[in-house]
Amino acid sequence: MTTNCTNVEWLGRAKCSTCEVRNFVLFSGLSVRELDAILQPIDNLRVPQNTTLYEQGTDAPSLYTVRSGLLKLKVDMPNGGQRIVRLLRQGDVGGMETLVGEPYHHTAVALLDTDVCRIPREVVLLLDKTSPSVHGALLQRWQHLIDQADHFIVALSTGPAEARMARLLLTLGCHGSHPESLFPSREDMGALLGITTETASRVIAEFKRRGLIQIEKRECVDYDQTGLARLAES
Amino acid sequence: MTTNCTNVEWLGRAKCSTCEVRNFVLFSGLSVRELDAILQPIDNLRVPQNTTLYEQGTDAPSLYTVRSGLLKLKVDMPNGGQRIVRLLRQGDVGGMETLVGEPYHHTAVALLDTDVCRIPREVVLLLDKTSPSVHGALLQRWQHLIDQADHFIVALSTGPAEARMARLLLTLGCHGSHPESLFPSREDMGALLGITTETASRVIAEFKRRGLIQIEKRECVDYDQTGLARLAES
DNA sequence: CGTTATGTTGACCTCCTTCAAAGGCTGTGG
DNA sequence: CCACAGCCTTTGAAGGAGGTCAACATAACG
Numbered sequence: 001m002t003t004n005c006t007n008v009e010w011l012g013r014a015k016c017s018t019c020e021v022r023n024f025v026l027f028s029g030l031s032v033r034e035l036d037a038i039l040q041p042i043d044n045l046r047v048p049q050n051t052t053l054y055e056q057g058t059d060a061p062s063l064y065t066v067r068s069g070l071l072k073l074k075v076d077m078p079n080g081g082q083r084i085v086r087l088l089r090q091g092d093v094g095g096m097e098t099l100v101g102e103p104y105h106h107t108a109v110a111l112l113d114t115d116v117c118r119i120p121r122e123v124v125l126l127l128d129k130t131s132p133s134v135h136g137a138l139l140q141r142w143q144h145l146i147d148q149a150d151h152f153i154v155a156l157s158t159g160p161a162e163a164r165m166a167r168l169l170l171t172l173g174c175h176g177s178h179p180e181s182l183f184p185s186r187e188d189m190g191a192l193l194g195i196t197t198e199t200a201s202r203v204i205a206e207f208k209r210r211g212l213i214q215i216e217k218r219e220c221v222d223y224d225q226t227g228l229a230r231l232a233e234s
Numbered sequence: 235m236t237t238n239c240t241n242v243e244w245l246g247r248a249k250c251s252t253c254e255v256r257n258f259v260l261f262s263g264l265s266v267r268e269l270d271a272i273l274q275p276i277d278n279l280r281v282p283q284n285t286t287l288y289e290q291g292t293d294a295p296s297l298y299t300v301r302s303g304l305l306k307l308k309v310d311m312p313n314g315g316q317r318i319v320r321l322l323r324q325g326d327v328g329g330m331e332t333l334v335g336e337p338y339h340h341t342a343v344a345l346l347d348t349d350v351c352r353i354p355r356e357v358v359l360l361l362d363k364t365s366p367s368v369h370g371a372l373l374q375r376w377q378h379l380i381d382q383a384d385h386f387i388v389a390l391s392t393g394p395a396e397a398r399m400a401r402l403l404l405t406l407g408c409h410g411s412h413p414e415s416l417f418p419s420r421e422d423m424g425a426l427l428g429i430t431t432e433t434a435s436r437v438i439a440e441f442k443r444r445g446l447i448q449i450e451k452r453e454c455v456d457y458d459q460t461g462l463a464r465l466a467e468s
Numbered sequence: 469c470g471t472t473a474t475g476t477t478g479a480c481c482t483c484c485t486t487c488a489a490a491g492g493c494t495g496t497g498g
Numbered sequence: 499c500c501a502c503a504g505c506c507t508t509t510g511a512a513g514g515a516g517g518t519c520a521a522c523a524t525a526a527c528g
Binding site: 078096097099106135140142143147 | 373380384392467
C-alpha cells in the first residue's frame with residue numbers, strides 16, 4: 001500500500017550525446033550527429049522514490065531506459081496483493097511492450113530516486129530500422145529482460161524461503177566495498193519472493209542474528225557472500 | 235529423470251512457402267520468391283516425445299520455431315531437480331539467445347511428438363535486416379516469450395498449490411470440444427509449479443474427486459472451467 | 469508375464485501463513 | 499523540544515499447507 005505522494009518530475013530534454021551512461025543505454029554506437037538529429041523528443045525524467053512511472057493497462061506511448069536508481073515492475077493479483085516480476089537497474093528498459101503496440105503490462109514504481117529517459121515508440125522504431133547498432137542493442141535488452149524473468153522463476157520463486165531470500169540478497173549484491181545498494185521493505189521482499197511480509201521479516205531477522213548480513217539505517221552494509229551462497233543452493 | 239531414448243529425426247529441407255502454419259511462424263509476410271531465395275538452410279525436424287532438442291550451456295547455432303507439438307524449456311537446479319520456465323507451443327520460438335551470441339539458456343525437451351523448424355542464426359539475422367515483416371514478427375515473438383515468463387511468475391509460482399494447479403490447467407486449456415491437449419506427468423507439473431511431485435499428485439487426485447477435471451488414459455477429457463477459475467483466484 | 473517407471477496414498481514433521489500484539493522509527497503539531 | 503500518530507518491523511502462538519519418506523498400486527513395456 002505505498003502512497004504515490006510525489007509526481008514524476010521533468011528534468012529537461014535529454015542530452016544523449018553527453019549522457020554518461022550511454023554505454024549501458026540503448027544508443028551507444030550512434031554518432032553525435034545522428035543523436036542530435038533524431039533524438040529531439042526524448043525527455044529526461046526524475047522519478048522520486050515510491051512514485052509510479054506508469055500503470056499496468058494504460059496506453060503505452062513510450063519506453064523508458066534507467067539511467068540510475070531502481071524500478072520495480074509489479075502486477076496486481078486478483079486477491080488484492082501484488083507480485084513483483086522484475087527489477088530494473090541502470091541500463092535496463094521498461095515498457096518494451098510499446099513496440100508491439102500493447103498497453104503497459106506492469107506498473108512501474110521507483111524503489112529509489114530514479115533517473116530515466118522516456119523515448120517515444122516512434123523514435124525507437126525509427127532508430128531500430130535505420131541504425132544497426134541500436135537494433136542490436138534492442139535485441140540485447142530484450143534478451144536481458146527474458147534472462148531476468150527466468151531468474152525470477154528459477155532463483156526467486158523456487159525452494160524454501162531462506163534459500164530464495166539468500167538468492168535475492170545475492171542478486172541485489174551488496175558488497176562491503178560499495179554498500180549503496182537497496183535494501184527493500186519486507187513487503188517488497190515478500191512480493192519479490194512470493195512469500196508473506198512476516199516470513200520475509202523473520203528470515204531477515206534470522207540472517208542478521210547469524211551474522212550473514214549487516215544492516216544500518218535500512219541500508220545494507222555488508223553481506224557474507226559465501227554464507228549466503230551456501231544457503232542459496234538448498 | 236527422463237531418458238532420452240530416441241533422437242531428433244530429420245524430416246527434410248523445410249518447404250516454408252507451403253508451410254501450413256506460416257501465419258504463426260516467423261516468416262509470414264514474405265513473398266514466395268523471397269522465401270525460396272533465402273531459406274535454403276532451414277531444416278524441418280521431428281522431435282519425438284521425451285527427446286532433447288538442445289541442451290543448456292551448449293553452443294547455440296540456431297533457433298527453433300514450433301510447427302506442432304509441445305516443448306518444455308527447463309533449467310537444472312543445483313540440488314539436482316529441475317524447474318520448467320516455459321512451454322513452447324505452435325508458433326513459439328526457442329533458442330532466441332542465439333541472436334545475441336549466447337549459448338542455450340535452457341534444455342528443450344519434447345512433451346509431445348513435436349515438429350520444429352531449425353533456422354540458423356545467420357538466416358534470422360539476415361532476414362531481420364532485410365525484411366521488415368520478419369523483423370516485426372521477431373519483436374512480437376520476443377515479447378510473447380516475456381509475457382509467458384511473466385505468466386510463469388505471476389500465475390504458476392504464486393499462491394497455494396491448488397490455485398497454481400488450477401491456473402496451469404486453465405493455461406493448458408482443455409475444452410471438451412477438442413480435448414487433444416497435453417496432460418503432463420506429475421513430475422513435470424511439479425517442475426512447472428515449483429512444488430513436489432507428491433503434492434501435484436494429491437492436488438490432481440482431489441480435483442478429480444471434486445469433478446473439476448476428467449481424465450482418461452493420461453489425456454484430459456474436459457475441465458470445469460468456471461470451477462477452476464474460481465480456485466485460481468485465491 | 470515379470471520388470472520398471474509412474475501414480476497414489478499415508479504418516480509425520482517442518483515450514484509457512486494467519487491473526488494478533490507489541491516495539492521502533494519518522495514526521496507533525498502543539 | 500516533546501508528545502502523539504502512523505507506518506513499518508518484529509515477534510508470538512496456533513493452525514494449516516506442503517515437504518519428506520516410505521509403502522503400495524497401477525500402468526507401460528519388453
